[in-house]
Amino acid sequence: MIMESKIVFIGAGNMAEAIVSGMVEGGFCAPEKVIMTDVRPERLADLAKEYGVSTSTDNRTVKNAEIVVLAVKPQMMLDVLKGIAPVIRSETLIISIAAGIPAAKIEAVLGGKCRVVRVMPNTPALVGQGASAIAAGTLADEADLEVAEAMLGCVGITVRVAESDLDAVTALSGSGPAYVFYLLEGMLAAAEKMGLDKATARTLALKTVEGAARLMEDSGETADVLRAKVTSKGGTTEAAVCSLDKAGVKEAVVQALLAAQKRSIELSHG
Ligand SMILES: NC(=O)c1ccc[n+]([C@@H]2O[C@H](COP(=O)([O-])OP(=O)(O)OC[C@H]3O[C@@H](n4cnc5c(N)ncnc54)[C@H](OP(=O)(O)O)[C@@H]3O)[C@@H](O)[C@H]2O)c1
Missing domain, CATH: 1.10.3730.10 (ProC C-terminal domain-like)
Structure with a gap:
């Protein structure tokens, strides 16, 4: 699968870098299609230099995105969601890698219309050997799961689970x-x-x-x-x-x- 969509990563930490690196190197998408946002400009400058992606310190850059990957720490998530809720389009696919934030919560804060896919990756993704479990939220469909699988497939293997199994997955492969x-x-x-x-x-x-x-x-x-x-x-x-x-x-x-x-x-x- 080659992505032509504009993909915004919110939170340019370790996991986001691992996924973007795998995506760009694996030919999943061109670097010009990726925008990474973070609160640390120096971190963004490093990533732009390394991978050729665009960057922004403003999360509202999600307004033109087809796919948004939520990659901030769970404790930051509510603030981030509230910040993007006024500008995000209902057609945008949301992929969340944050542990412990239910899809229903993300859907609710974003106005109840966005398709959400949750992913539980693990740190071997940093060396392309990750094991990620993928679960659909209420509105996500087969095509959305395939996008998440292709994306996380750039940094390891993927399996599909029901969202209710993600706590067990977190205990098994996440930790x-x-x-x-x-x-x-x-x-x-x-x-x-x-x-x-x-x-x-x-x-x-x-x-x-x-x-x-x-x-x-x-x-x-x-x-x-x-x-x-x-x-x-x-x-x-x-x-x-x-x-x-x-x-x-x-x-x-x-x-x-x-x-x-x-x-x-x-x-x-x-
Ligand atoms: N690492 C794992 O093993 C693992 C496994 C499964 C799932 N996950 C999930 O992956 C997510 C990211 O984990 P990580 O290890 O990559 O974390 P991380 O390295 O701390 O990355 C998060 C990044 O988001 C930035 N940030 C903080 N507030 C922000 C905001 N309002 N807007 C934009 N960016 C903001 C952080 O900057 P500051 O550092 O300045 O706050 C940091 O650069 C987490 O939700 C975690 O639950 C991680």
Whole structure:
């Protein structure tokens, strides 16, 4: 899909940059079609230089946009929506990447006529390896979901979900990279205790995480089957897994994700 529409990004932070970079490099749209807005002129100047996009410190530039991507922090969203509500056209497609702001809220503040698609990306999007879930608001149609899929597809994979599943998605893949980093913190602390050189340990640990994910994807096996395959009786892996089981790590991970989902629900109602 090649976009000819004018696309305005409100909030030129990390996520917006990742998506714009992927879009421009992936040929989704020409840089001249993109306008990025932010409160920081120096940030906008850097982005204009890097990607050849237009920029503005005035969010009301959305008035001529066919697509608006809301990429400010959730706590800024209400002010931003109120600011653009008087000028936005009802035909504009709104794509929101903000965590925890329901589509109905965005629709209501913008006058009840805009089509809204919500997206929950994750930080590996910054290196083109994101996992984004996409959900339609009340008025968004198939074509709108396809636009969001094509856009987020420039920085990784996309899946469609019902909006009611976005809190679970936030807990799984939105916050998910942090769980992997947490595991890596432990693995690398152990490597240091065992006297391995830092750089060597980092290289081995990172390839292990990446390789394990690739093995599971390519083999189509479940995680428990693959784990059983590398766990021979009386061996080193069994010693490690017994230690994890004794500490209740698997149940702690389950509880951690449920806590993240609960927090996401609280934030969306806050
Ligand atoms: N990072 C993630 O892992 C992740 C994952 C999923 C979803 N998201 C969502 O993505 C969105 C953006 O996250 P991010 O990490 O890219 O945040 P970020 O780097 O803080 O970017 C937000 C940008 O918006 C600017 N801004 C603040 N108020 C504004 C206003 N009124 N008008 C225009 N721009 C304004 C901010 O400037 P100042 O810094 O000066 O305030 C900042 O440059 C958030 O809603 C977040 O929930 C992020």
